[in-house]
Amino acid sequence: MACCGNIFCCQCCAGEGETRTPEELAILGELREEEEEILPRKDYESLDYDRCINEPYVEVLEGLNNKKAKKYEAVRWVLVFAIGVTVGLVGLFVDFFVHLFTSIKFSLVGHSVEVCSEKGCLALSLLELMAFNLTFVFIASMLVLIEPVAAGSGIPEIKSYLNGVKIPGIVRLRTFLCKAVGVLFTVAGGMFVGKEGPMIHSGAIVGAGLPQFQSITFKKIHFDFPYFRSDRDKRDFVSVGAAAGVAAAFGAPIGGTLFSLEEGSSFWNQALTWKVLFGSMSATFTLNFFRSGINFNKWGSFQLPGLLNFGEFKCMEGDKTCHLWTVVDLAFFVLMGVVGGLLGALFNCLNKHLAKYRMRHIHPKAKFVRVLESLLVTMVTTLVVFVASMTLGECRDLSPPSHRNGSMMLGGAEDINSTVRSFFCPNSTYNDMATLFFNPQEAAIHQLFHQEGTFSPVTLSVFFLLYFLLACWTYGTAVPSGLFVPSLLCGAAYGRLVANLLNINFGMNVYSGTFALIGAASFLGGVVRMTISLTVILIESTNEITYGLPIMITLMVAKWTGDFFNHGIYDIHIHLRGVPLLEWETEVEMDKLTASDIMEPNLTYVYPHTRVQSLVSILRTTAYHAFPVVTENRPNERDFMKGNILVSNNIHFKKANIVTRAGEQRRRCQSMKSYPSSELRNVCDEQEAAADTAAVAAAGAQNAQEGEDMLQQMLDRRYVPYPNLYPDQSPSEEWTLEERFRPLTFHGLVLRSQLVTLLLRGACYAENQSSATQPRLSHAEMTEDYPRYPDIHELDLTLLNPRMIVDITPYMNPCPYTVSPNTHVSQVFNLFRTMGLRHLPVVNAVGEIVGIITRHNLTHEFLQAKLRQHYVTI
Numbered sequence: 001m002a003c004c005g006n007i008f009c010c011q012c013c014a015g016e017g018e019t020r021t022p023e024e025l026a027i028l029g030e031l032r033e034e035e036e037e038i039l040p041r042k043d044y045e046s047l048d049y050d051r052c053i054n055e056p057y058v059e060v061l062e063g064l065n066n067k068k069a070k071k072y073e074a075v076r077w078v079l080v081f082a083i084g085v086t087v088g089l090v091g092l093f094v095d096f097f098v099h100l101f102t103s104i105k106f107s108l109v110g111h112s113v114e115v116c117s118e119k120g121c122l123a124l125s126l127l128e129l130m131a132f133n134l135t136f137v138f139i140a141s142m143l144v145l146i147e148p149v150a151a152g153s154g155i156p157e158i159k160s161y162l163n164g165v166k167i168p169g170i171v172r173l174r175t176f177l178c179k180a181v182g183v184l185f186t187v188a189g190g191m192f193v194g195k196e197g198p199m200i201h202s203g204a205i206v207g208a209g210l211p212q213f214q215s216i217t218f219k220k221i222h223f224d225f226p227y228f229r230s231d232r233d234k235r236d237f238v239s240v241g242a243a244a245g246v247a248a249a250f251g252a253p254i255g256g257t258l259f260s261l262e263e264g265s266s267f268w269n270q271a272l273t274w275k276v277l278f279g280s281m282s283a284t285f286t287l288n289f290f291r292s293g294i295n296f297n298k299w300g301s302f303q304l305p306g307l308l309n310f311g312e313f314k315c316m317e318g319d320k321t322c323h324l325w326t327v328v329d330l331a332f333f334v335l336m337g338v339v340g341g342l343l344g345a346l347f348n349c350l351n352k353h354l355a356k357y358r359m360r361h362i363h364p365k366a367k368f369v370r371v372l373e374s375l376l377v378t379m380v381t382t383l384v385v386f387v388a389s390m391t392l393g394e395c396r397d398l399s400p401p402s403h404r405n406g407s408m409m410l411g412g413a414e415d416i417n418s419t420v421r422s423f424f425c426p427n428s429t430y431n432d433m434a435t436l437f438f439n440p441q442e443a444a445i446h447q448l449f450h451q452e453g454t455f456s457p458v459t460l461s462v463f464f465l466l467y468f469l470l471a472c473w474t475y476g477t478a479v480p481s482g483l484f485v486p487s488l489l490c491g492a493a494y495g496r497l498v499a500n501l502l503n504i505n506f507g508m509n510v511y512s513g514t515f516a517l518i519g520a521a522s523f524l525g526g527v528v529r530m531t532i533s534l535t536v537i538l539i540e541s542t543n544e545i546t547y548g549l550p551i552m553i554t555l556m557v558a559k560w561t562g563d564f565f566n567h568g569i570y571d572i573h574i575h576l577r578g579v580p581l582l583e584w585e586t587e588v589e590m591d592k593l594t595a596s597d598i599m600e601p602n603l604t605y606v607y608p609h610t611r612v613q614s615l616v617s618i619l620r621t622t623a624y625h626a627f628p629v630v631t632e633n634r635p636n637e638r639d640f641m642k643g644n645i646l647v648s649n650n651i652h653f654k655k656a657n658i659v660t661r662a663g664e665q666r667r668r669c670q671s672m673k674s675y676p677s678s679e680l681r682n683v684c685d686e687q688e689a690a691a692d693t694a695a696v697a698a699a700g701a702q703n704a705q706e707g708e709d710m711l712q713q714m715l716d717r718r719y720v721p722y723p724n725l726y727p728d729q730s731p732s733e734e735w736t737l738e739e740r741f742r743p744l745t746f747h748g749l750v751l752r753s754q755l756v757t758l759l760l761r762g763a764c765y766a767e768n769q770s771s772a773t774q775p776r777l778s779h780a781e782m783t784e785d786y787p788r789y790p791d792i793h794e795l796d797l798t799l800l801n802p803r804m805i806v807d808i809t810p811y812m813n814p815c816p817y818t819v820s821p822n823t824h825v826s827q828v829f830n831l832f833r834t835m836g837l838r839h840l841p842v843v844n845a846v847g848e849i850v851g852i853i854t855r856h857n858l859t860h861e862f863l864q865a866k867l868r869q870h871y872v873t874i
Helices: 002-014 022-027 055-062 066-119 122-146 155-163 173-188 196-212 231-250 253-264 270-296 327-362 368-391 432-437 441-450 457-474 484-505 512-528 532-542 545-563 569-576 588-592 612-621 637-641 645-656 661-672 678-701 710-718 752-760 825-834 860-873
Strands: 395-397 429-431 609-611 626-632 744-751 805-807 840-843 849-853
Touching: 066 122, 066 173, 066 196, 066 231, 066 270, 122 173, 122 368, 155 196, 155 231, 155 569, 173 196, 196 231, 196 484, 231 253, 231 270, 231 532, 253 270, 253 532, 327 368, 327 457, 327 484, 327 512, 327 545, 327 569, 368 432, 368 457, 429 432, 432 441, 432 457, 441 484, 441 512, 457 484, 484 512, 512 532, 512 545, 512 569, 532 545, 588 825, 588 860, 609 612, 612 752, 612 805, 626 752, 626 849, 744 752, 744 840, 744 849, 752 805, 825 840
Parallel strands: none
Antiparallel strands: 395 429, 609 805, 626 744, 840 849
């Protein structure tokens, strides 16, 4: 009935005989593509990549000579190296214990299966495997209960952070510990997840925390290191850490650098590129050095560059007919890219619906329900793996031993045949399904890439289907989990299936390993929708540059195909969390809007000199993170200044900050007189003489308005008189619209954290004193509490005199980026995103602030709503 009522109302409003098309209804907002649209949440705080160049910061710059600047830069490079080394050691820790736990589990369960296959006690083997997996996953889930942000891969959160959104707890030390320890238990627990995604998150946490030399989780970790106390420096180090995580995971330092550039960082510069690459190299070679020494006992040999190594793709020696790939194969690669994009879109669609179901029915319940879900997924996965390995596999002939490098396993120099499983198969044969399911995922990938023995098409099809569904169900549970390895393994099975069909059914002679690699790339590209960085990562992982063209073509086709249906998996989860992520650019039709259409005109502002009681009231009754510093335009300012030191200070500040052409020329002429050149002195003398003549003529026509410049007269003439309100007087509901939105001259921006710090440290002066008596705070004192600034509710108001006055001008940002009200949205968007802004004031032609733009005013959903309003107005 409600739907019928809405339709009836729409028809009535359209008039008799007039119907609206679906396009018109969509413009009016009466049709929605989804019934329950998830809008960006407004409780996410933005990072501020723009520098606040106030007086304390300028004092730091003035004391910074070339020697100190070089020392400061050297410290930054040392920290980048330390981040890379630390990330490499974290990868070593995770890999060592994952290999240890999985080796113990598979050796015990494998021996039990061999014994019980003869005695008929396979149920006991299943219980052993179930006990191992449930114990490991239970530990991982309990760690996620301690820190819920540690769940998942962490890539959506880090991507949001590098885009400029501050997600609570995402780079804390407690998150790092729960993530690093939890992921090794998750992988060892047999869930279809990878450790590469959490490595990226762990690396980002190392990058964020190491340069701070302090911890909020562990209060005793606190060193006096006042540098890099800003969102700008922290975001750069997070970029280094995230890239180092990719480099350690895949042994791909260049791919890590491109990943941080393509998927993460919204704001980039050339100096940051070098630091990110250096940190990635440090992580790669640190991990390579220790893993090569531990596994091969050859310290310094550098044989294992990353946690996931694809090995070398190489034809058998003496085989003249073997080619890794040919031009003819490119056509198949394109088709595989299309299918991979479709499969990736299906994977993302199913996982999105699962995530929505969890948000509605699991997350609102007790936290322990999430642990039960993880245990249920583990139980089903274990059961499927065991039953499929025991009953659905076929016995295939082993390939002869090979001595090529591609046959090396991650844990040592064993041959590829050492990881095959021969459950219920005679000698010289292996169980192909058990070989894929009853091994670590990295070993299964190696089998599909380098096993010259055949895998049954039925086995590959069943394996792909089961793995696809279980991996989709697993991603999003309350455990630390990555998606790279499951996607690669699922795609490798699909690619190996295509190679088998071409070789067996069509009589072609294609290299199976190449098709397995292309299948892995197509499926992974269809899921995550990465192009440049993923191409380089796969090339570096294979150590084969000739694969560059087919991998790039496959990834591009997979991305284009998948984009027809939905977004990448990380973007989907970012959207489900309501994170206000800014894309690379806006749509073309958004240029029908201007800054005045999307800005927020209802401002909460402060004055250059404001009473303590006003600041406390504003900070306690609003949740804004920045406030414009303004002065009001009054027609009788000279009379209004009498007897009120607070108003007088504000008006004097405004007059001192109004720059006129005549005043600027007069100042430059004073500077020119110090030059020895007589020509410059003559020019200034002539200009001053002309200015004096004009001043005499103007003095005869003017009366009591002494010292008022032309700009101030123009401002006074444009507006009617306004009530003589004190700056600390709160707005009243009885005000008219003109009184509530009276013209305000814009002078700068001050952050909430800065105001709270000023109040906390008692930076104020008495009304009967000069503002010069106010205590001055240094830049180190203003940033001492970063990143956890005190809250206004933590202040003891009994220690504050409400009639005291705070001079905000030394600490505000006097020169933030601003835009005109007529600026098109695309220009506003590019400025905001490129410069990494947090607030963008909208200032008119005469220097008055008319509104402010934040990240939420530039989200796709907000712009779409404003565009619909624009069409309705037209």
